Amino acid sequence: MGETQKQWSSINKGTLQYLITLLVWKAVSGQIHYSIPEEMQKGSFVGNIAKDLGMGGKHLSEHGLRIVTRTGTIQYFALNFNSGILQTSQRIDREAICGQAEKCTLNLQVIIERKLKIYGIEVEITDVNDNDPQFHPWEQELEINEASTLGSRFDLPQAEDPDLGINSIQSYQLTGSSHFSLHVQMDENGIRHAELVLDKPLDREEKSVHDLILTASDGGDPMRSGTAQIHVIVLDTNDNAPVFSQPVYEATVTENIPKGSTIVTVNAVDLDEGINGEIKYLFHKITNKFSQTFILNSTTGEITLGGKLDYEESSLYEFEVQAKDGGGLSDKSKVVIFITDLNDHAPELEVTYLTSDILENSPIGTVVAILNVQDSDSGSNGEITCSIDPSLPFQLKKSMDNFYSLVTDDVLDREQVASYSITLTATDCGIPSLSTATVIALRLLDTNDNPPLFAESAYTTYLLENNLRGASIFSFKANDPDWEENSRITYSIMAGHDQSSLSSYLSINSESGVVYALNSFDYEEFQEINFWVKAQDGGSPPLSSNVSVTLFILDQNDNVPQILYPSTPTDGSTGVELAPHPSEPGYLVTKVVAVDADSGQNAWLSYQLLKATEPGLFSIGLHTGEIRTTRFFLDKDALKQSLVVLVKDNGQPPLSASVTVTVVLADSIPESLSDISSISAPADPQSDLTFYLVVAVAFVSCLFFTFLLVLLAIRVYRWRTSQLCASGDVNFSGVPVSQFVGIDGVRAFLHSYCQEVSLTTDSRKNQFSSQQTCEANDPILTFEDLNLNNGDQIIEVS
Template identity: 45%
Template sequence: MRQRSGRNYSAGWRQVLVPFLLSLFRGALSDQIHYSISEELAKNTVVGNLAKDLGFRVRDLPVRKLRISGEKEYFTVNPENGDLLVSDRIDREQICGKKPQCVLDFDAIAENPLNIFHVTVIVKDINDNIPLFKQSTTDLKIVESTQPGTTFPLDPALDSDAGPYSLQRYHLNDNEYFDLSEKQKPDGRKYPELILRHSLDREEQNFHHLVLTAVDGGDPPQSGTTQIRIQVTDANDNPPVFSQNTYRVRLREDMPPGTSVLRVAATDKDEDVNAEITYSFHNVDEQVAHFFSLNERTGEITTKDYLDFEVAHTYTLSIEAKDSGDLAAHCSVQVDILDENDSAPEVIVTSVFTPLPEDSPRGTVIALIKTRDRDSGENGEVYCRVFGNNEFKLKSSSNNYYKLVTDGTLDREQIPEYNITIMATDRGKPPLSSSTSLTVHIGDVNDNTPAFHQSTYLVHVAENNQPGSSIAQVRASDLDLGSSGQVSYSIVASDLEPQALSSYVSVNAQSGVVFAQRAFDHEQLRAFKLTLQACDQGSPALCANVSLRVLVGDRNDNAPRVLYPALEPEGSALFDTVPRAAQPGYLVTKVVAVDADSGHNAWLSFHVLQASEPGLFSLGLRTGEVRTARALGDRDASRQRLLVAVRDGGQPPLSATATLLLVFADSLQEALPDLSDRPMASDSQAELQFYLVVALALISVLFLLAVTLAIALRLRRASRPTTWGCIQPGVSSNSGPGVLPNCSEGTLPYSYNLCIASQSAKTEFNFFGMTPELAPTQDLLSDDTSWVPNTNREDTEIPFASDTILEVSATF
C-alpha cells in the first residue's frame, strides 16, 4: 500500500526533518539545498521552488538556464517558475535498500554566470511492502526426546521497507507445546526461534501445525504468514555442535573465484549414522548464494565469483549442520570485504563553453569537470590536472568538482582550437588514472590590423595613358575571420590638390586596383604620391596605411622647338654675318632648340638638310654650332643658306627645321647691299637688326681696345720670359709655364676668342671656337666631310712658353 503524496504532506514533513538533517550534514556539505519527500510520489509532484531557494528571480530563469545534472535524473526543473518536480518513479527500497537514511544527491547547474549548487533530497519510506516469507510452508522434524527449552531457528520474513515500516515482530498462534522468541543477527535483522515448552510424544501426536505471522510497523500494520508443519521423530538425543557460534573472516575483493574463505566444523556425540553431519546454507539471501559456495561434507566455504567492495562491504552467512537424525546446529559466518584500488577514477565533463573568444581574460570558465571513484578511503580520493596545455588549468570547486579555466593568452590566428586532456588519478597504491579529452574552439575577434604585402609601392606609368585603365594594385591581408578579415581600400591623402585628386586616380574598394581617371602628361606632372588605407570590417575597424608613388614616364609626344634663329613672320630666318677672312673652325652661329620631353626623348641632334655650298660649313651633331669648314673661296657666293633639321631621340623621332641665312662680309654696311633684294622686314625685325648693328659696332670697338692692350703688354714684358696666356675679364694669366687657362666659349649668337702671340715676327690674331680636344663633332648626316681640325696650325702648335695669347670673348 502506497502512502499518499502531495505538496502539503511533503512540506509538513520537511518542516520537521529538514532542521534536524541540516544539523547532521552541515559539517559535511556546504552551500547545499535540502528537501525531504516521500517515496512513490506521482510524476510532476512539486518538491519545492528551487529557484526561490537559490535566490533567483523568476524573470532571470530563461537566462540562467537552471537544470539538473546527475547519474539518473529523478527530478527536473520547471523552466517557467523554477519548481523542482519529480520526473521518475522513486522507490526507496530500490535506491537505498536497507539503509536507515536514503539520500539523493544531485547538482543544479545555472549559466550566465556558470555556477553549480548541490541539492540533497531525503527520501522517506512509506509502508508499501508487506512482510513475506520465502516459503509458505516450513517443515520441521523434532525428535521426541528433545528437551523442553530447545530452540529451532525459523526463516525470517523479508520486508523491504525501512525504519518504522520495516518488520517489527512475530507471533505464533496459540498452542500448548511451542512458544516464539525473536533473535537479532549481527547485521541487525530479526528472525524468529521456535521454543519447545513441553516434551513431545510421537505416539500421542506425531504432527503439529502452527501459523507464524510477521507484522510490520505500519498504521495500520501489514503482515505475512507461513505454515509450520512439525513432524515428531524418534530420539536422536545429541545434536551437532559448532566449535563457535560466530566466525569472522576478512577477504580482499580482488581474490579470484575458488578462493577458500573458511572451513566451519561441527561435532556430534552420537555414533554411526547419527554422527554423520552435513552442512548447508541456512536462510541466506541471493547475494550470498551467488558469491559463496559451501561443501556439504567438509564445511569449506569458497568464493564463486569476484567480490566487489563497492557492491557490499560485508556478508553474513548462516550455516546449518545436521546429523542423520535431522538434529541441527547453527552458526554465523561474517565475511568482511577489504577494499582494493581496483576502480579507476571517472572524469565527467559538463557544460563546455565553446567557441571561446580569443580575447577571453585569464580565469574564464570553460567547462565543469566532475570526478568519481567507486573505491573508498585513499583509493577513492581523486585529484585532477590538465595534461599538455599551459593555456588552461583546473580550479578546484567542491565535492569533486573542478572548473576548467583559462590561464594564458589565446590567439586564434596561431592556434584555432585546443584538444585538452583532463587526467584524474586516485591516491591508491599503485594509483589508477583515467583521462578524457575535450575540444575547445577559439572564436575570432578583430585583433589583427590589415597588413600590406609591400611596405611601399612604386609604379611607373607612361604618359598619354588610357583614362580608366588600371595602373597598380595594392594588396593587404587580415588574419581575422569573417567580416573582421574583409579588407576595403581607400585613398586618404595625396600630394595632389584635394579638389583634383578624384580627377586623377581612384581605387576599387574591394580589389585594391588603382585606376587612372585621366591621361597623364609627363610635362605637367612627373610624379605624385598617394596614401592608401586598408580597413577591415570589424567593430571597431582596424586600418593600415601604405604609400604609393606614381612616376609618370615620358613619351616622345613633343617635337623640338627652335629658339634660335627665330623665324620672321613670313617664315624666313634672320641673317648672320661671317668675316670673309674666317678660318676653318670659325664659329659662325649656333642653332638653339629645346624639347619639352625628357631623357632620351629630349636628346637633340642637328643635321644639315640643304646647303647652298656643301662643304663650306659644318654643323655640330649635338651642339648645333655652325662653323666654317674651310676658307671662303673666290667662287663661293657671299650669301649662303643652310636648312637645319633638329631631331629628338624618341622612337619614332620628331623633328623641326631652321633656316640659316649667312652673309660673308667684313662689316654690316658691306652685308646690307647683299640683303637689299630681301623683302622689307617688319618693324620688330627692323628693330632687331638695329640692335645687331649696335652690337657689332661695340664689338669692333672692344676688339680694337683689346689689340691695343695686347701690344702694350707685349712691349712691357719684352724682357720677361715668353709665356702663353689668355686674357679674360677677372682672370689673371699667372697660371705659370705650361698651363693654358681655358678660354671661355661664347654662346648665342657669336663667340670670339682672341689670342695675341708675343715675340713673333708679326702680330697674329686667331679666333678659336674651342680647343683641339673640344673640337665640334662632325655632323653625321651632313654631306660635308671637308672640315677636319687642323692640328698643324700655328695657333695650336705654338709652345706654351714662347708666346702670350690674349683672349677676348664677346657674346650677345
C-alpha cells in the same frame, strides 16, 4: 503500476498528508533538507527552493538557478525555472537506491550562476509498503527423520521483504498438515525466523511426504503476503547430526581479489556411517545477491568468490551455511567476511559550470569554470587535490567541499595566445595515488586593441605611361592581429591638399587594396603622383593607419620628333638655302633643328641624309643636324640640290620624321633665281645614279674575269713546263737529229739555250743562278740541274 495506484488510493487522506509533509530547514552548513515518500508520481512537489533560498518568485531566470548534474548519474529531480519548485522527474524506489539502509537520502546541489554560489540539497526518501514478501525459492524440500522426537524444531525458509519497519515481514502462518506447528522468534536485529515444530510422530511407511504452505505477511496497510510450498520428506532414522568445527567463521579479504579465489573453508563432522554420515554443505538464509557473489562447494565446504567485491558497495558480508547428512540431520554456522578498502577508484571530475569564451580584457579573478570532484574510496584514498599547469595564467580556488573555481590569475592577450587548453588534474592521496584529468578549451574573444599596420613606412611604385584604363598599379597589404571584424581591413585613398582631382585618376579596391588607374597617364603631362593610403579595421571604435605612396610615371616612346627648322611652308613649297660657288669643303650650308617631347633616350635624336641630288656633295652631322659641303662645287653640279633629311629618335621602336631641304648653288638670291629659271627640268638624278652603278658593276666584273683568265694561263704554262722536265735527261725529240752530233754539239746547243733564259728574281739571284746553271762542267745536264732555286723561283723562257 496499477496495483501501486490501488494501494495509494487506499491510504487514507490524513496519512498521505502526513507522509508528504516536508521537513525543511537550513543547517549550519547551508544544506536544505526535504522529506518525501517513495513511489511518488513524476512531477510531484518536493520543495520550494527559491523560497528557501530567499529568492523572489519573479525573474528567477535572471539568477541562473539550476541543478548541478553529474555525467552518468540518475537525475531523480527537476527544477521548475519559473516557480523555483523542486519536483520529482521519475519514480523513486527507495529499495533500489538504499537497500536495507534505515535512512535513505538523495543529495544534490543547486547553483546560482549569477552569484556563482552552490547550495546542497538533501532529500530523505521514506518507505511505503510497495513490496510483497517473497521466498527464494518458493518451493523447497525439508527432510525429517521419522525417529525425530516430538517438539523437534526445523528451520523454515526465510521470506524477504525490502520494505522497512512495519512494512517489512511481521508474521508467518503454516497450513497443510496436522503433524506440524509453527514457531516464530525474533533475533536481536528484529528479524523474525520461522521454525517447524513436530507435534505428532512421523511414520514414513504411512506417509513419506507432507506438503505444507508457509505464508509470510507484512504489517503494511493494505497488508501484503507471499507463500512458499514446503515438501517435508520423511527419512529413516539417523541418530547423529553433523557438527561444525566452529560456530562462526571469519575472513578478511581485500576488495580486489580475483574471481575464483578461496575465501574461507567450513568444516563439519558426522559420527554416523554410510549415507547418514555423508555431509553436504549448502547456504542457509542467504539472499540472491550473496548467493551470486559467493560459491559454496557442497562437498569440501570451500567458499570461493564468484563475483566482484567492492568496499564502497558493502564492507561486510554475513550469511549462514548448513551441513546436512544423508539422514536429514543438519547443523548451522555463521560466516562473516570483512572487506578492506583499496585505492581502486580514480577521482571523478565533473565540470558543472563552464565559460568557453572570455574577453581578452577580462579582469583578473574572472570565473571560467566550476568543478565538482568525487572519489568513491574512503579515508585517505578518497581525499582529493586538484591542480593545473602553474605556467598558465589561471588559478584554482576551493569554494566549498568538493567544489573548485577556475579563475583568471593574469592579464590575457589574444594576439599572444588565442586559446588555452587547460588540463585539470584531480589526484587522490592513496598509495599508489590515482588521478583523473579533463581538458577545458578556453577561447579568448578579441577586442579591437591593434590598428592595421603596413609592412613599410612608405611605398614607391612605377607605371609606364599610356597604360590601359583600369590597369592594376599596385597592391597594398596591411596586417591586423585582431580577429574577425576587428581585423577586417578596408582601404581608401587620401589626396593631398593640392590633389583634389586625384579621385579622377586613381581608385583602390576597398577589400583587396589593389590600386587601379582610372585614366591613361601621359608622362609629358606629369611625372609623379603623391598620395596617402588609409587602412581602417572594422572594430568599434575603428582603428586606422596611413602610409605615403609615390607613383612615378615612366616615359614611353610615343612622340615623333618634331622638326622646327626648316619649317614646312603652308603653300606647299620648300625653303631654299644658298651655297656660294667658291665654298670650300666643310662649309655650313644650313642646320636642321628638331625636338622630341619624350625624355631620356627616347628624346635622343640622330640626323641622316636620306637622299640627295648629288650624292657625296653634302653631309649632315649625326647629332648636330648641320649640313656641310664635302667637296668643291663643280661646273657639272646641278645648281639646284634637293636633300631629304631623316630625323630619328633612340626609342624602341624608334620614331622618325623627314624634311626636304633645297640648296641652290649661287652667290646671291637674284642670281639664284635667274639660274633656277634658266635651268630646264633636270633628269631624274636617281636614274643617272642607277646608270653609273650598272656601268661600274659591269666594269668590275670584266676586270675580274680577265684576271681569272690570266691566272689560268699561267697555271697551264707551269704545268706544261713541269711535264717537260719530269724525266732525268732532257728530251729533244722535237729537234732534228743532225744537230746533236757528239758531246760538243750538245754543249753548244745548251749554251745557246741558256743565253735566252730570263730570271724573275732580283739581279743578284739571277746572276748567281745564271752562272750556276750555264757554266756547269757536267757532260750531261739533268732537270734537277736546271731547277736552280729548289722550285722557289719562277723562270720565264722567251
